[in-house]
Amino acid sequence: MKHKIILDCDPGHDDAIAILLAAHHPDIDLLAITTVAGNQSVEKTTRNALKVCSLANIRHVPIAKGMDRPLLRPARHAPDIHGESGMDGPHIPEPDIELDSRHGVDLLIELLLNSNGDITLVPTGPLTNIAAAMRREPAIVPKIAAISLMGGAIGLGNVTPAAEFNIHTDPEAAEIVFDCGRPITMVPLEVTHQALATGEVTARLRAAHRPVASFAADLLVFFASAYHNVFGFPAAPVHDPCAVAAIIDPTILRAHTMHVAIETTGHWTTGRTVCDVYGKVGKQPNTRVGYALDVNRFWDMVINTILSY
Numbered sequence: 097m098k099h100k101i102i103l104d105c106d107p108g109h110d111d112a113i114a115i116l117l118a119a120h121h122p123d124i125d126l127l128a129i130t131t132v133a134g135n136q137s138v139e140k141t142t143r144n145a146l147k148v149c150s151l152a153n154i155r156h157v158p159i160a161k162g163m164d165r166p167l168l169r170p171a172r173h174a175p176d177i178h179g180e181s182g183m184d185g186p187h188i189p190e191p192d193i194e195l196d197s198r199h200g201v202d203l204l205i206e207l208l209l210n211s212n213g214d215i216t217l218v219p220t221g222p223l224t225n226i227a228a229a230m231r232r233e234p235a236i237v238p239k240i241a242a243i244s245l246m247g248g249a250i251g252l253g254n255v256t257p258a259a260e261f262n263i264h265t266d267p268e269a270a271e272i273v274f275d276c277g278r279p280i281t282m283v284p285l286e287v288t289h290q291a292l293a294t295g296e297v298t299a300r301l302r303a304a305h306r307p308v309a310s311f312a313a314d315l316l317v318f319f320a321s322a323y324h325n326v327f328g329f330p331a332a333p334v335h336d337p338c339a340v341a342a343i344i345d346p347t348i349l350r351a352h353t354m355h356v357a358i359e360t361t362g363h364w365t366t367g368r369t370v371c372d373v374y375g376k377v378g379k380q381p382n383t384r385v386g387y388a389l390d391v392n393r394f395w396d397m398v399i400n401t402i403l404s405y
C-alpha cells in the first residue's frame with residue numbers, strides 16, 4: 097500500500113532532494129507540495145519547488161504557496177547555506193508548471209478534510225503552514241494519520257547552540273504541532289548529520305549521465321561547499337529526505353519515544369526541542385525521536401529513486 101503524503105517544504109537544496117524522493121518512490125503517493133517561508137522568502141521557495149518539478153517532469157502534483165512569515169516573528173532566512181535564490185548552484189531552466197491557485201494552508205485543510213484519515217504530513221521547513229491550518233480548521237487534526245518532520249535536535253542546534261533552523265524560525269508554530277496529539281516522528285540533526293552526501297554519493301549520481309541525477313549532484317556540490325564554509329563539515333548533511341525515508345521504511349531510523357517540548361521564551365534557547373530522554377518531566381510521550389540512521393539503506397533508497405527519473 098502506498099503512503100499518501102503532503103510535503104510541506106522550503107526548497108532549499110535538501111528539500112529539493114526530498115521532492116525528488118517523494119515524487120518517484122513507488123511506495124509514496126505525493127498528493128501535494130505546499131511551500132513556506134524558511135530557507136528563503138516564500139516567493140523564492142515556491143519558485144524553486146516549481147523549478148524542481150518542471151525539470152524532473154513532476155506534473156501530477158499540485159504546488160501551492162503557503163505562509164510568507166512565521167506566526168508571530170519576522171521572517172528569517174538562510175542565505176549562507178542555500179544562497180540568495182534559496183537553491184544556488186545548478187543552472188535550472190525557468191519553470192513551466194503553473195502554481196496551484198489555492199493558498200497552501202487552504203490546500204492542506206481541503207485535502208485533510210476530504211481524506212479518510214490516511215494522509216501523513218511531511219514538513220521539512222518551519223511549521224508555520226501546519227500550525228496555521230490546525231488553528232484555522234481544528235477538524236483536520238484528528239484526520240492527520242501521522243507527521244514525519246525534519247527539525248530539532250536532541251543536543252546541539254545549528255542556528256544557535258540550542259536550536260535547529262526549522263524550529264528556531266517558528267517556535268510558536270512548532271509548539272502547536274508538537275502539542276497536537278497526533279503521532280509525530282521527529283528527524284533531528286542527530287539523524288540528518290549522518291546523511292552526508294560524500295564524494296561517493298555524487299559520483300554514483302553523476303555516473304548515470306541523466307539530467308535529474310546530474311541536477312541532484314550539482315545541488316549537493318553547492319550544499320557541500322556551503323556546509324564546509326559555515327560549519328567546516330567534510331560533506332553536506334542532506335536533512336530533509338530523511339523525513340520522507342522514515343515513512344517509506346520506519347526501520348531506517350533508530351528512535352525512542354519521549355516527550356518533546358518547544359522552548360518559546362528562552363534567552364539563549366528559543367526554538368530548542370527539549371527532549372525528555374530520561375522521562376524527567378512526567379508528561380505523556382508525544383514524539384518518536386530518531387537518533388540514528390541506516391546510512392547505506394538511506395542512500396540506496398535516495399539514489400535509486402533519483403536514477404529512476
Ligand code: BDR
Nearest residue numbers: 108110111220261262335
Ligand atoms: C533544515 O534547515 C534548512 O536549511 C534545511 O532545508 C533543513 O530543512 C536543517 O536545519
Ligand code: CA
Nearest residue numbers: 108111220221
Ligand atoms: Ca528544509
